[in-house]
Amino acid sequence: MVATVSATSGIARKAAKVSLDEALLAEAEVLHIDISQAAEAGLASAVAAKRGERWLAENREALESSNAYVQEHGLPLAQYRGF
Template sequence: MHAAEATKSARRPTNLSLDSALLNEAKALGINISRSAEAGIGEAVKLHKQEKWLKENAKALASSNAYVEANGLPLARHRQF
């Protein structure tokens, strides 16, 4: 699914248990609870996916880093800085 499609996806009611003091403060400040929760969950999903990717690719990253450490950067001689 593309990013544009994700923002158009249907919303569905969900029950959440939240700290009552925090909820009252957010409401008093005029914060949209649903949108804020959605943003927080979106960030948590993003971080989880990043961690998962790093774990799944740890061997390849270590191999690449070992190569660069032993041989230097490929095409380094062409760098102009």
Template sequence: MSTARKAASLSLDASLLSEARELKLDVSRAAEEGLARAVKAEKERLWRIENAEALKAANDYVEKHGLPLAKYRQF
């Protein structure tokens, strides 16, 4: 599967970029991987905020009533 790629102009720490090039790292790939991790983390953070009320309600229910199928647990 081929991913569409687009050129981008970035400002990076000069010493970090120099070190990455000395180590023969693929700077574009490393930047893309780092950006992918940052996007994933932000989506997860926003999901937790958007669903905080439902998560709290579910946790409150379990705290008050216990797990719905607890009697069937084998551990």
């Protein structure tokens, strides 16, 4: 695979071979959907979701500790809340 840089966006692009459902691909073509853009958007969404899952897993102990503190002691500086 050869990487190229888009002249308009300046983002490096790399060709990738993917297998797609034939019927879905045909419908996308009829609807004039840019398959590369749709695939990239879907991949970006999947990467963001996986990053979020990882972050939660990596920080679960700290989050649980913080929640336990608030459960036991209440919110810090709660007396200064205006709502």
